[in-house]
Amino acid sequence: MRVTVEVVGEGVSECDLDDGATYDDLIREAGYHPQEASALVDGSPVPGDRVVDAEEVRVLRLIKGGATRDGA
Numbered sequence: 001m002r003v004t005v006e007v008v009g010e011g012v013s014e015c016d017l018d019d020g021a022t023y024d025d026l027i028r029e030a031g032y033h034p035q036e037a038s039a040l041v042d043g044s045p046v047p048g049d050r051v052v053d054a055e056e057v058r059v060l061r062l063i064k065g066g067a068t069r070d071g072a
Contacts, residue, residue: 003052003065007037007059017052024048027059036063 001019007010007030015029023039023046027028030037040058 001052003054004056005059006057007032007061010061021052022049023052023057026052026057030059032059032061037061 001017001021002064003015003017003026004012005015005026013030015026017024017026017029022028024034025040027037028050036047039048040046040060041054041056043058
């Protein structure tokens with residue numbers, strides 16, 4: 001299945017997923033860990049363990065960056 005993935009604020013790409021792939025699989029394919037991002041379909045979050053059933057998905061990063069070693 002081919003899915004258009006928009007990572008909010010970072011761009012749009014195409015992902016090819018196996019049949020039965022979940023939204024967590026899609027987030028990983030987009031280069032993120034499911035704990036740092038959520039998948040949105042038609043503006044609403046979807047469970048990570050749900051099988052991908054949309055052709056267009058937005059990925060919203062929940063965690064970005066981090067503290068430096070000097071705490072800044």
